[in-house]
Amino acid sequence: MTDVLDSIASAIAKLDPSDSAKALVTDALSQGMSPTAITENGIRRGLEIVGQKYEANEYFLSELLYAGSVVGELFDLLKPSMKDSQMRHKGTIVLGTVKGDIHDLGKNIFRMLADSSGFEVHDLGVDVEPTSFVNEVKQAHPQILGLSALLTTALEEMRNTLDELRTAGVKIDLRVLLGGNAVKREFSSEIGADAAAFDAVEGLEICKKWTDK
Amino acid sequence: MSTPRERFKAVMHFRKPDVLPWLENVYDETLVQWLGQGLPAERVTVIDWEMGRGGTALANMVTVKGFNPYPLFGCQSLYGSLLQVDIGPIPRFKQMLVRESDRHLEYTTETGAVARRSKTGKYAWYSMPMFVEFPVKDRQTWYKYRERLNPLDPRRYPKDWDSDAYIRSFEAYQDGNTMMRFNGFYGFGAEIMGIPTFNMMFYKDPELIHDMIEYWEYFTVETIRSAVETLKNRIDVVYWWEDFADRHGPCISPKLFRDFFLPHYKRVIGFLAKNGIDRILMDSDGNINPILDLVVESGINGLWPLEVNSGMNAIEVRKKYGDKLFLIGNLDKSELAKGGQAMKKEVDSKVPVLKEMGGYIPGADHVIPVEMTLQRFKEYAEYIKPLLPY
Numbered sequence: 001m002t003d004v005l006d007s008i009a010s011a012i013a014k015l016d017p018s019d020s021a022k023a024l025v026t027d028a029l030s031q032g033m034s035p036t037a038i039t040e041n042g043i044r045r046g047l048e049i050v051g052q053k054y055e056a057n058e059y060f061l062s063e064l065l066y067a068g069s070v071v072g073e074l075f076d077l078l079k080p081s082m083k084d085s086q087m088r089h090k091g092t093i094v095l096g097t098v099k100g101d102i103h104d105l106g107k108n109i110f111r112m113l114a115d116s117s118g119f120e121v122h123d124l125g126v127d128v129e130p131t132s133f134v135n136e137v138k139q140a141h142p143q144i145l146g147l148s149a150l151l152t153t154a155l156e157e158m159r160n161t162l163d164e165l166r167t168a169g170v171k172i173d174l175r176v177l178l179g180g181n182a183v184k185r186e187f188s189s190e191i192g193a194d195a196a197a198f199d200a201v202e203g204l205e206i207c208k209k210w211t212d213k
Numbered sequence: 214m215s216t217p218r219e220r221f222k223a224v225m226h227f228r229k230p231d232v233l234p235w236l237e238n239v240y241d242e243t244l245v246q247w248l249g250q251g252l253p254a255e256r257v258t259v260i261d262w263e264m265g266r267g268g269t270a271l272a273n274m275v276t277v278k279g280f281n282p283y284p285l286f287g288c289q290s291l292y293g294s295l296l297q298v299d300i301g302p303i304p305r306f307k308q309m310l311v312r313e314s315d316r317h318l319e320y321t322t323e324t325g326a327v328a329r330r331s332k333t334g335k336y337a338w339y340s341m342p343m344f345v346e347f348p349v350k351d352r353q354t355w356y357k358y359r360e361r362l363n364p365l366d367p368r369r370y371p372k373d374w375d376s377d378a379y380i381r382s383f384e385a386y387q388d389g390n391t392m393m394r395f396n397g398f399y400g401f402g403a404e405i406m407g408i409p410t411f412n413m414m415f416y417k418d419p420e421l422i423h424d425m426i427e428y429w430e431y432f433t434v435e436t437i438r439s440a441v442e443t444l445k446n447r448i449d450v451v452y453w454w455e456d457f458a459d460r461h462g463p464c465i466s467p468k469l470f471r472d473f474f475l476p477h478y479k480r481v482i483g484f485l486a487k488n489g490i491d492r493i494l495m496d497s498d499g500n501i502n503p504i505l506d507l508v509v510e511s512g513i514n515g516l517w518p519l520e521v522n523s524g525m526n527a528i529e530v531r532k533k534y535g536d537k538l539f540l541i542g543n544l545d546k547s548e549l550a551k552g553g554q555a556m557k558k559e560v561d562s563k564v565p566v567l568k569e570m571g572g573y574i575p576g577a578d579h580v581i582p583v584e585m586t587l588q589r590f591k592e593y594a595e596y597i598k599p600l601l602p603y
Contacts, residue, residue, distance in 0.1 A: 015416055054461075057503050061464040062412040069413055102317065102329050102343040105408060106459075126343070127316055127331060152547065152584060181460060184522065184547075199461040 004028045005042040008074075012046025013053070015063055018070045025074050035082040039118075043074050047116055051201045061109075064201070068112045075116070089120050091211035092142040096124035096133060097180075098161055101154035106180055110146065110200040117204060119211075130157070130164035137170045144207055147193075149180040158183075159191040166192075175210050179203050216387035217289050222449055225492045225515065227536045227572045233601040234389075234574050236541055237283065238291040239581040244280055250587040257282040268372075284388075286594040291517065291541070291576070293389030296379075296448065298440050299369040300395045300433070302361035306348070319345060324404060325358065347407040352421050358405060359428060364435035376443040383447040393440060394452035397495070398474045399465065401429045403457070408464065415469050422473055430477040434484050446489035453513065458499025460523045470507050482512035494541070498579065500524045509537050518579045519543035525578070527563060531570050539572040546577040552589040557596060564600050575601075 004027055011021040028038050050067040053059040059067075093114055097104050104126045114121050122140050124132055137145060145165070147158050158178060165171040176193040179200070188196035194210075197203030215223070220230035239247075248254055257280045265274035283290045305323045312319040312327075319329045325348030349355045383391050396404065402411040402425055414422050441448070457464050465473075482493055494515035495508060500523040501516075519525040519542045527543035548559040560575075567573035575597060581590065 057462055058466075060462055060466045060469075060503075061408075061459065062415050062469060063466065065409055066413045066416040069417075100331070102331055104343065108409075127333075152582060181522070199459070201461075 002028075002031075002033070004031065004033070005038065005045075008038065008042030009046035009049065012043065012067055012070060012074075013049035015050075015066055015070075018073050021070055021074055022077055025077050029078075029081060035078045038078060039075075039082075043071055044117060047071055047113070051113070051204065054201050064113075065109065068109070068116060071116045072112070090118040090208065091144065092120045092122070092140055093144045093146055093207060094122045094124065094133065094136045094140055094142045095146040095148070096128035097126040097148045097150075098154050098157040099127055099129050100157050101149045101151045101180075102126045103150035103180075104148070106150070106200060107146075107148040110148075110179060110197075110203050113200055113204045114207060117208070119207065130161040133161050134164050134168045134170060137165065137174060138168070142174065143211055144175050144177055146177045146179060146203070146207075148178075149182045152182045155182055155187060158187075158193070162191050162193060177203060177206055217389050218293075218387045218391070218449070221289070221293070221390045221574070224572060224574050225450065225539045227539070229571065229603055231603060233568055233603070235288040235597060235601060236291045236389075236574050236576040237286075237288045237581055238576075238579075239282060240583065241280075243581050243583050243585060244282060246583055247282070247587040247590070252282065252285075252587055256285055286590065287598050288576075288594070289389035292392055292394075292452070293449070294383070294386045294391045296383075296391070296393045296440055296444070297371045298393065298395075298437055300436055302358065303363065303366050303368050304361065324348070326405075326407075344407060347405060347410065349405045349425075350410065352418070352424075355421065355425060362428070362432050364432045364438075369436055370439065374439075376439075379440075380444060380447060383444055390449040391444075391447060392450050392452055393437060393448050393490075394454060395433055395437065396429075397453045397455040397457075398426050398429055398477055399457035400455045402426070403464075412464055415465065415473065419473075426473055426477055430480055433481055441485060441488045441490065446491075448490050450492040450494050450515065451485055451490060453493055453495045455495055455497045456499075458497050458501045458504075458523070460500055462500050462502070463504040464499075465504075467504050467507055470504055475507060475511055478511035478513070486512070492539070494539075498523065502530075505530070505534070505538075509534060513538075515539045515541065517541040518577070520578045521545035522547070522578075527567055527573060528570070531567065531573065536572055539574075540567070541574045542576045542578045543567075544575060544577050546579055546582055546585070549577055549593050550582065550585040550589055552592050556589070556593055560593075560597055560600070564597065568600070568603075 004024055008024045011024055025038060050059060054064050095111060097107055111121050111123050122136055124136060147161060149155060149158060178188045178193045178196040183196045185196045195206050197206055215231050217234055220232060220234045223230040259278045259281050260275055261278045262273045263276045265272045306321055306325040308323060309321055311321055316333050317329050318332055319327055322328050326344045327346035328342035328344050330342050349358050492515060493513050494517055495513045496517050498520050516538055519527050527540045545559050548555045564575050
């Protein structure tokens with residue numbers, strides 16, 4: 001690993017000002033490093049450290065959101081030098097807040113982390129009908145479907161969505177991950193989802209595990 | 214026999230009352246459901262005289278002021294007698310529809326946010342709305358917003374604010390606690406900036422956060438000064454709303470709390486203490502365990518709701534912090550709503566133990582949700598009431 005990539009990872013992990021991290025990325029590009037190398041060995045490594053610190057209760061939501069926003073700025077900087085073919089996707093996730101619930105804070109944090117970690121995320125937004133999830137799954141062929149709910153009153157719509165997926169015959173190769181404050185792990189087993197995540201970082205780790213070949 | 218207020222005060226000060234109080238807070242939408250399920254409206258509706266038509270008629274008219282279902286079940290409202298000191302923007306932002314789609318309506322709110330609600334959902338008003346825009350985004354918008362936060366604006370106090378009359382009414386009230394409430398520093402910032410922006414700003418523009426927090430300390434103390442210096446310890450408890458945690462833990466780290474909040478907590482709480490108000494109840498959902506040492510250091514000495522689903526356990530908190538924190542809630546609302554054995558198990562696992570430990574008032578670990586039917590709440594009431602006397 002080169003010094004500059006270590007420095008990028010460290011700047012993200014230490015929550016340095018975004019201008020410092022951007023200067024390092026510009027430096028790496030000027031040294032002829034590929035955007036893929038910068039992404040994989042600098043940016044994503046830094047974000048992984050942030051995730052580990054979050055899980056260890058060393059970092060909290062403020063740090064997670066700030067690191068995510070810095071990473072977003074770094075990707076914006078890299079985009080002009082990056083061809084689509086150079087993007088290495090870890091997998092595809094279809095995501096949304098289920099019907100009857102319009103909250104999306106947790107879902108958006110998860111999306112930001114999943115995006116930054118190399119997943120292709122199809123975010124259907126909030127208050128999503130079960131049939132819309134089914135249609136998107138048929139079209140995008142994701143490995144993972146992420147369903148979010150803050151309100152306990154929306155839990156039944158998670159069950160309905162799972163039922164619709166089974167009826168449409170698209171659940172077989174699809175892993176379903178539940179998230180949001182309303183969800184308990186027992187509920188996830190009860191409705192036949194594959195997992196429930198306690199928070200966005202845990203959700204991302206589950207997705208990585210599922211898609212690691 | 215003690216009054217509900219005497220019982221509440223006894224528990225907050227770690228004395229044993231004759232009967233343990235039991236506090237709940239029911240969502241308005243839950244209450245509406247209960248009315249449909251047979252709750253007798255005539256027994257829970259509060260009707261009073263008031264100047265007619267919002268003060269436009271110099272006449273006394275009978276008006277529905279709201280609902281009070283608590284005595285019917287043998288519990289008290291968490292909020293008791295709440296002193297109405299206005300801490301919002303004055304003038305208020307005008308509520309109006311700004312966007313509409315097939316499924317959603319988006320309104321500006323009184324605090325200047327834009328909130329979305331469902332047109333089609335079964336529970337359109339249930340729980341918190343989804344906020345899609347916030348009035349404060351940066352320094353410029355903060356300075357603009359601050360113009361509406363003048364603590365000396367006389368409109369912050371009730372129209373009938375008269376110190377002697379209020380002293381007498383606060384002394385006479387016995388149906389529960391007497392309370393003053395306001396936003397804590399996180400609750401204030403997140404409410405006007407939104408959670409993501411406010412949290413990121415600790416790193417992106419820490420000076421702005423310092424400025425906002427310093428102003429909120431000044432604003433809070435000066436706004437409540439007249440009430441605090443008038444009523445003094447006739448205010449049994451101050452309700453300090455923060456909501457600064459999720460299931461994972463606090464939204465801000467202990468370091469940020471120490472650097473940005475702690476001195477301001479101490480100064481506001483010091484002002485209250487100087488006036489004889491020594492019970493400060495913090496409301497924060499989520500898992501606040503990682504930050505509790507600092508919360509205690511700040512002078513906060515009560516917690517509600519202690520959400521079970523976020524890993525809060527009142528017995529463990531009591532063991533760790535002893536009489537530094539009185540505790541309210543911690544009965545898992547989703548277990549209570551199931552009724553039967555699930556409800557009984559939840560109550561039995563906590564109430565008798567915590568009752569003996571002291572400094573604990575039972576109640577659900579947040580507002581009673583719409584999933585709780587009237588029948589189940591009655592069942593819960595009948596089960597918990599015999600456990601309350603000492």
